[in-house]
Amino acid sequence: xxxxxxxxxxxxxxxxxxxxxxxxxxxxxxxxxxxxxxxxxxxxxxxxxxxxxxxxxxxxxxxxxxxxxxxxxxxxxxxxxxxxxxxxxxxxxxxxxxxxxxxxxxxxxxxxxxxxxxxxxxxxxxxxxxxxxxxxxxxxxxxxxxxxxxxxxxxxxxxxxxxxxxxxxxxxxxxxxxxxxxxxxxxxxxxxxxxxxxxxxxxxxxxxxxxxxxxxxxxxxxxxxxxxxxxxxxxxxxxxxxxxxxxxxxxxxxxxxxxxxxxxxxxxxxxxxxxxxxxxxxxxxxxxxxxxxxxxxxxxxxxxxxxxxxxxxxxxxx
Amino acid sequence: xxxxxxxxxxxxxxxxxxxxxxxxxxxxxxxxxxxxxxxxxxxxxxxxxxxxxxxxxxxxxxxxxxxxxxxxxxxxxxxxxxxxxxxxxxxxxxxxxxxxxxxxxxxxxxxxxxxxxxxxxxxxxxxxxxxxxxxxxxxxxxxxxxxxxxxxxxxxxxxxxxxxxxxxxxxxxxxxxxxxxxxxxxxxxxxxxxxxxxxxxxxxxxxxxxxxxxxxxxxxxxxxxxxxxxxxxxxxxxxxxxxxxxxxxxxxxxxxxxxxxxxxxxxxxxxxxxxxxxxxxxxxxxxxxxxxxxxxxxxxxxxxxxxxxxxxxxxxxxxxxxxxxxxxxxxxxxxxxxxxxxxxxxxxxxxxxxxxxxxxxxxxxxxxxxxxxxxxxxxxxxxxxxxxxxxxxxxxxxxxxxxxxxxxxxxxxxxxxxxxxxxxxxxxx
Numbered sequence: 001x002x003x004x005x006x007x008x009x010x011x012x013x014x015x016x017x018x019x020x021x022x023x024x025x026x027x028x029x030x031x032x033x034x035x036x037x038x039x040x041x042x043x044x045x046x047x048x049x050x051x052x053x054x055x056x057x058x059x060x061x062x063x064x065x066x067x068x069x070x071x072x073x074x075x076x077x078x079x080x081x082x083x084x085x086x087x088x089x090x091x092x093x094x095x096x097x098x099x100x101x102x103x104x105x106x107x108x109x110x111x112x113x114x115x116x117x118x119x120x121x122x123x124x125x126x127x128x129x130x131x132x133x134x135x136x137x138x139x140x141x142x143x144x145x146x147x148x149x150x151x152x153x154x155x156x157x158x159x160x161x162x163x164x165x166x167x168x169x170x171x172x173x174x175x176x177x178x179x180x181x182x183x184x185x186x187x188x189x190x191x192x193x194x195x196x197x198x199x200x201x202x203x204x205x206x207x208x209x210x211x212x213x214x215x216x217x218x219x220x221x222x223x224x225x226x227x228x229x230x231x232x233x234x235x236x237x238x239x240x241x242x243x244x245x246x247x248x249x250x251x252x253x254x255x256x257x258x259x260x261x262x263x264x265x266x267x268x269x270x271x272x273x274x275x276x277x278x279x280x281x282x283x284x285x286x287x288x289x290x291x292x293x294x295x296x297x298x299x300x301x302x303x304x305x306x307x308x309x310x311x312x313x314x315x316x317x318x
Numbered sequence: 319x320x321x322x323x324x325x326x327x328x329x330x331x332x333x334x335x336x337x338x339x340x341x342x343x344x345x346x347x348x349x350x351x352x353x354x355x356x357x358x359x360x361x362x363x364x365x366x367x368x369x370x371x372x373x374x375x376x377x378x379x380x381x382x383x384x385x386x387x388x389x390x391x392x393x394x395x396x397x398x399x400x401x402x403x404x405x406x407x408x409x410x411x412x413x414x415x416x417x418x419x420x421x422x423x424x425x426x427x428x429x430x431x432x433x434x435x436x437x438x439x440x441x442x443x444x445x446x447x448x449x450x451x452x453x454x455x456x457x458x459x460x461x462x463x464x465x466x467x468x469x470x471x472x473x474x475x476x477x478x479x480x481x482x483x484x485x486x487x488x489x490x491x492x493x494x495x496x497x498x499x500x501x502x503x504x505x506x507x508x509x510x511x512x513x514x515x516x517x518x519x520x521x522x523x524x525x526x527x528x529x530x531x532x533x534x535x536x537x538x539x540x541x542x543x544x545x546x547x548x549x550x551x552x553x554x555x556x557x558x559x560x561x562x563x564x565x566x567x568x569x570x571x572x573x574x575x576x577x578x579x580x581x582x583x584x585x586x587x588x589x590x591x592x593x594x595x596x597x598x599x600x601x602x603x604x605x606x607x608x609x610x611x612x613x614x615x616x617x618x619x620x621x622x623x624x625x626x627x628x629x630x631x632x633x634x635x636x637x638x639x640x641x642x643x644x645x646x647x648x649x650x651x652x653x654x655x656x657x658x659x660x661x662x663x664x665x666x667x668x669x670x671x672x673x674x675x676x677x678x679x680x681x682x683x684x685x686x687x688x689x690x691x692x693x694x695x696x697x698x699x700x701x702x703x704x705x706x707x708x709x710x711x712x713x714x715x716x717x718x719x720x721x722x723x724x725x726x727x728x729x730x731x732x733x734x735x736x737x738x739x740x741x742x743x744x745x746x747x
Contacts, residue, residue: 068411068412068432069411069428069431069432071433152580156572156580157570157571157572158509158571158589174571176571176572176574178572178575179571179572179573179574179575179576180574181574181726184575261520262520263575264518264520264575265518265519265520265521265575266519266520267517267518267519267520267574267575267719267722268517268519268574268575268722268726269574269719269722269723269726269728270719281712281715284403284404284407285709285711285712285715286709286712287407287428287709287712289411
C-alpha cells in the first residue's frame with residue numbers, strides 16, 4: 001500500500017490574503033451584499049422609469065375609460081379592447097401592417113443577400129466593389145424625413161418616376177402612386193424597402209466573409225456547382241444571421257410610423273393605415289387615449305410574440 | 319490594501335446611488351414657473367411663431383417686454399407647428415403645460431375641457447383689462463380661453479400669366495366663372511391644372527381651408543345653433559361644386575395625399591393656376607419664384623350671391639396654463655403682446671392682420687399684395703367655424719375621408735354628408 005504525500009497549498013510570500021466570502025461575514029456586514037445592486041442601480045432605475053412605468057401606465061389606461069382627458073376615469077374591463085378589435089379601421093390597419101412588414105422583410109432579405117454576395121464575389125475588382133459598397137449603403141445614411149420627402153417628390157404624378165416611365169413608353173400618363181388607393185400601399189412599402197435593405201446587406205456581408213473558404217473548396221471537389229454551393233454551403237452558414245435579422249426586421253418595421261405619416265398620413269381611404277398611425281390618430285386627433293392604449297397593448301403583445309421567437313433563436317445559437 | 323479596495327468599492331457604490339437618486343429627483347423637478355430668490359419670475363412660452371418669423375425678430379419683441387418688466391423673464395420654447403401641437407397635447411394631458419402657450423383655435427375646446435388652460439375672462443377682470451380692443455376672443459361657455467394675436471387669412475391666389483394664356487380676362491368672382499377658368503387653364507397643356515386640393519389625412523386642414531372656405535365665402539354655415547348641419551343645401555352645394563371640379567379633371571392629380579406645402583409648391587412652379595392659401599406664403603412664393611405673376615382675390619361665391627363673403631383664417635392664438643403659479647404675470651405678458659403698438663409690430667413682421675382692433679399693420683415695406691388682402695379682409699368677415707369645436711382635427715379628418723369616397727366615385731354626395739353628419743353629431747351633437 002502506497003501513500004502519496006500531498007504538500008499543502010500555501011499562499012506565496014507577500015501575496016495579499018485571499019478574501020473569504022463566508023456566510024458569517026456577509027451576515028455580519030449586510031451592506032456589502034448591496035454593493036452589486038448599487039452598481040446596477042442606474043440601469044435598473046432607467047429601465048424602471050423609461051420602460052416598466054410607461055408600460056404599466058399604458059396597460060392601466062387601456063382598462064379605464066376617458067383616461068387623461070377626464071380626471072376620474074372609471075374601470076371598464078376589456079371594453080376598450082372590444083371596441084378596438086371590432087373597429088373596421090383597426091382591422092384594416094392590422095391587414096395593411098401585415099402586408100407592409102412581410103413584404104418589406106422578404107424584400108430586405110433578398111436584396112440584402114443579393115447585394116452582399118455581389119460585394120463578396122471574387123469576380124469584381126476591389127475598386128468596383130468599394131464604389132458599389134458606397135452606392136448601396138447610401139439609403140441607410142438618410143433620415144426617415146429625408147427619405148419621405150425624396151420619395152414624395154419622385155412619386156409625384158409630375159415626378160421623375162413617371163417621367164422615366166412615360167419616356168420609356170411604359171405608361172401613357174403620370175401614375176398617381178401615392179394618391180391612388182390601388183398603388184399607395186405598394187409605393188410606401190417600396191420606399192421602406194429602399195431605406196432598409198442596406199442594414200441586411202452589411203450584416204450578411206459580414207457573415208459571408210466569415211464562411212470558411214475550405215467549405216466551398218470541399219464542395220467544389222465533391223462536384224457541387226454554384227447553385228448547389230449556394231444552397232448547401234452559403235445558406236446553411238448564414239441561417240442564424242438570416243433568422244435573427246428577419247425577426248428583428250419584422251419588429252422594427254411593425255413600428256414604422258414616420259415614413260407612413262410623412263408620405264401618406266394613412267391615406268388615401270385608409271389604404272396605408274398602419275397600427276402605428278391608427279394608434280397615433282386615436283391619441284392625438286381623437287383624444288381617445290384609452291382606445292389608443294388598448295391598441296398599443298395589442299401591438300405590444302404581437303411584438304412580444306416576435307420577440308419570443310428572436311430570444312428562442314438566440315438561445316438555440318448559444 | 320484590501321481594506322482600501324473595499325472602501326473604494328463602497329465609495330463608488332455610494333456615489334453611484336447618490337447620483338442616481340439625484341438624477342431621478344432632477345427628472346421630477348423643474349417647475350418652470352418658480353420664482354427666483356430675488357423675486358424674478360421666469361415664464362415659459364411655447365409656440366411655433368418664432369420658427370415662422372425672420373430669425374431674431376421675435377426675440378426683439380420679447381426683449382422689449384423684459385426690459386420694461388425686469389422682474390419677469392421669458393423663456394421661449396419655439397418649435398415648428400406640428401411639434402408644438404404634439405408637445406402641447408401631451409403636456410395638457412399631464413397638466414404640465416408651459417406658463418404661456420401659443421394656441422390654434424382647433425385645440426381650444428379640448429384643452430379647456432381638460433382644464434389645462436385658464437379662464438382668461440377672470441384674469442382680464444382682475445387686471446382691469448379693456449377687452450373691447452380685442453378683435454376676437456375664443457370662448458367656451460362664455461369664458462375666454464384664447465385670444466387671437468395675429469390672424470392669417472386665406473384668399474384666392476391666381477397665376478395671372480396662366481389665366482391670360484387660358485384666355486380668361488378677369489379673376490373669377492363666382493363658382494361658375496371659377497369652374498370655367500379652371501377648365502380653360504387645364505386645357506392649355508403643359509401639365510397645368512386649374513386648382514389644387516390638398517386632402518392629406520395626416521393634417522386634414524384642407525377641409526377647413528380649401529373645402530369649407532367655399533361654403534363660408536357664400537355666407538353659408540356648417541353649423542346650426544352650434545350643432546352640425548352638414549345635410550343643408552348650402553353644404554351639399556359646396557361638396558357638389560368640389561365634385562364638379564374633380565369630374566371636370568381640373569384638380570391637380572394626387573389630391574388625396576397632397577399636403578399644403580405640395581399645393582404651394584405646385585402653384586409656385588406654375589403647375590396649378592389657382593389655389594386658396596395663407597397670405598403668409600406670399601413671401602415664400604416670391605422668394606422661390608420672383609418672376610411669378612400672381613395676385614390675391616376674394617374667394618368666388620355662389621352665382622347670384624351678393625352678401626358679405628366669409629374669408630377663412632387661421633390664428634396665432636395665445637392662452638395661459640391653468641397650472642402656472644404666475645397667472646397675473648402671464649397675463650401681463652399677454653396684454654403686452656395685445657397692446658396696440660406691439661400687436662401692430664408683430665402683425666407687420668408676421669405679414670398677418672392684428673388681433674387688436676386699433677393696431678394698424680405697416681404695409682409700407684411689404685408686398686402690395688398684403689394691402690390688397692387687407693382690403694378684401696375688411697370688405698368681408700373672418701370665418702372659421704372649426705375654431706372652438708371639440709376634436710376639430712378629427713371632425714376634419716372624418717369629413718375628409720367621406721369626401722375622398724365621393725371623389726373616387728365610391729359614394730354619393732348625399733351618403734357622404736349623411737355619414738359625416740352622423741359622425742360629427744357623435745362628437746358635438
